[in-house]
Amino acid sequence: MATDDVEPGMAAHDAWPRPFRPRLGARLGYVLHAGLAANQVYARLAAWLERRPRAYRAFTAAERVTKQELFGCRMCGQCALPATGYTCPMTCPKQLRNGPCGGVSPTGTCEVHPELTCVWVVAVERAEAAGHGADLDLLQRPVDQRLRDQSSWVNYWQGRDEDLWTAAGDERPLLRRDLGLAPTGVTR
Amino acid sequence: MSLREAFAAGRFAVTAEIGPPRGADPDAITRKAELLRGWVDAANVTDNQGAHVRMSSFAGSLLAMRAGVEPVMQLTCRDRNRIALQSDLLSAGALGIPNVLLLSGDHPRFGDHPDAAPVFDLDSTQLVWTARTLRDQGFLVSGREVGTRPGWLVGAVENPFAPPRSFRARRLAKKVAAGAEFCQTQYVFDVEVFASWMARLRDLGVTERCKVLAGVGPIRSLRVMEFLRTGVPGIHVPDEVERRLRGVPGDRVADEGVTMCVETIQRVAAIPGVAGVHVMAFGYERGVPEILERAGVGRRPALSSSRSEGLGHAG
Ligand code: SF4
Numbered sequence: 001m002a003t004d005d006v007e008p009g010m011a012a013h014d015a016w017p018r019p020f021r022p023r024l025g026a027r028l029g030y031v032l033h034a035g036l037a038a039n040q041v042y043a044r045l046a047a048w049l050e051r052r053p054r055a056y057r058a059f060t061a062a063e064r065v066t067k068q069e070l071f072g073c074r075m076c077g078q079c080a081l082p083a084t085g086y087t088c089p090m091t092c093p094k095q096l097r098n099g100p101c102g103g104v105s106p107t108g109t110c111e112v113h114p115e116l117t118c119v120w121v122v123a124v125e126r127a128e129a130a131g132h133g134a135d136l137d138l139l140q141r142p143v144d145q146r147l148r149d150q151s152s153w154v155n156y157w158q159g160r161d162e163d164l165w166t167a168a169g170d171e172r173p174l175l176r177r178d179l180g181l182a183p184t185g186v187t188r
Numbered sequence: 189m190s191l192r193e194a195f196a197a198g199r200f201a202v203t204a205e206i207g208p209p210r211g212a213d214p215d216a217i218t219r220k221a222e223l224l225r226g227w228v229d230a231a232n233v234t235d236n237q238g239a240h241v242r243m244s245s246f247a248g249s250l251l252a253m254r255a256g257v258e259p260v261m262q263l264t265c266r267d268r269n270r271i272a273l274q275s276d277l278l279s280a281g282a283l284g285i286p287n288v289l290l291l292s293g294d295h296p297r298f299g300d301h302p303d304a305a306p307v308f309d310l311d312s313t314q315l316v317w318t319a320r321t322l323r324d325q326g327f328l329v330s331g332r333e334v335g336t337r338p339g340w341l342v343g344a345v346e347n348p349f350a351p352p353r354s355f356r357a358r359r360l361a362k363k364v365a366a367g368a369e370f371c372q373t374q375y376v377f378d379v380e381v382f383a384s385w386m387a388r389l390r391d392l393g394v395t396e397r398c399k400v401l402a403g404v405g406p407i408r409s410l411r412v413m414e415f416l417r418t419g420v421p422g423i424h425v426p427d428e429v430e431r432r433l434r435g436v437p438g439d440r441v442a443d444e445g446v447t448m449c450v451e452t453i454q455r456v457a458a459i460p461g462v463a464g465v466h467v468m469a470f471g472y473e474r475g476v477p478e479i480l481e482r483a484g485v486g487r488r489p490a491l492s493s494s495r496s497e498g499l500g501h502a503g
């Protein structure tokens with residue numbers, strides 16, 4: 001679990017995000033993503049899960065365990081990993097999705113947790129090493145806070161992630177809602 | 189003359205900083221504003237800087253306007269969600285605050301209320317994007333239309349010195365794509381690194397769309413230098429600066445620090461694409477005119493009187 005690197009006496013801080021160095025190589029991330037890429041079968045699975053609260057809960061729990069272990073995932077429900085060198089931006093204490101803040105120390109450590117490397121320093125390294133550096137120039141839209149604790153895989157397969165980010169310079173609107181993509185949420 | 193006019197005229201722009209007081213004394217703002225009036229195009233009014241509770245930057249901005257100094261209202265993502273941020277942006281528009289500066293903000297963990305909830309509902313790039321959408325398209329993040337649109341200029345910040353350095357110019361490029369029209373940087377003590385960051389900005393075409401103001405300030409004691417080194421996140425003080433300050437007798441450190449600041453202004457002014465300087469004086473506001481004068485940056489043309497009158501009503 002994501003808590004095993006918490007030093008004694010620091011457990012209280014775990015309620016807030018802490019930078020997490022992924023345990024899965026970025027390249028492997030891109031490969032696995034291809035296996036999870038949205039398609040008809042997954043879309044049907046996602047729709048089926050959303051109709052069955054118990055199955056949905058079990059599926060979401062499995063996603064949580066896996067992604068917490070690998071990426072320190074905080075279950076924002078709208079996964080940014082494919083655009084960040086498979087480094088979770090929600091583990092940034094400021095939850096910045098568009099790149100690092102100005103407080104990174106000269107050695108690359110986090111302003112808030114000086115004993116840990118800034119997630120964005122790691123993200124840039126990983127994305128660039130995997131040949132995906134250009135992803136970091138994408139503009140990431142605001143987080144839909146209603147999706148917290150939902151399965152990001154289900155949301156992705158349901159097509160709700162299609163406009164999470166946009167290329168800088170293409171003047172598409174800030175709003176995801178404009179495109180009819182307002183997530184409906186899942187009642188549990 | 190306003191910051192917007194200075195930019196439009198291509199005149200070397202000068203901004204400074206006014207930190208609101210911990211208390212309800214309006215004169216604390218007025219006094220600082222009076223020291224700067226006539227010497228700066230605008231002054232930032234900080235938003236609970238360092239996550240320490242202060243008078244709001246909104247109130248401070250109005251007080252600065254009344255005192256004849258154009259404000260740059262800072263707004264951070266730390267304490268407000270998107271509802272409150274947009275509300276403050278509209279309010280700033282309603283009261284004629286001409287510039288806003290949008291940033292992530294220091295984490296509460298190092299402020300005077302480490303037990304506070306960090307909000308960070310939007311990040312700084314998203315906040316810039318929100319502001320641009322509000323002003324130019326007339327929409328809130330929710331998609332609802334706003335009535336009268338605000339008219340402020342949108343600013344952002346960047347730290348050219350912090351890792352990942354290779355990404356720092358691109359990060360500003362993102363903010364500019366999102367709508368930033370001017371940018372103030374972290375303190376420039378290492379002009380070489382700053383110059384290479386500027387070169388990268390020019391390559392990316394950022395300087396054509398965004399006015400870059402280099403952050404400068406005088407280090408007037410060894411204690412301040414140590415504080416900058418260790419106590420403030422994201423500041424890079426190169427060894428050469430330390431050598432120079434330690435190389436003079438104790439009673440000359442303050443002068444040497446001011447001289448170095450003057451030299452830095454002159455050096456950054458010579459870099460293509462630099463539109464001005466942002467002077468952060470660490471409580472040494474009274475020294476700002478001297479620094480500017482020695483650097484060869486003259487007094488500003490006065491604010492037009494119609495503007496100050498208009499602001500009087502607003503206050
Ligand atoms: S779902 Fe959200 S919190 Fe989880 S890994 Fe992806 S971006 Fe991070």
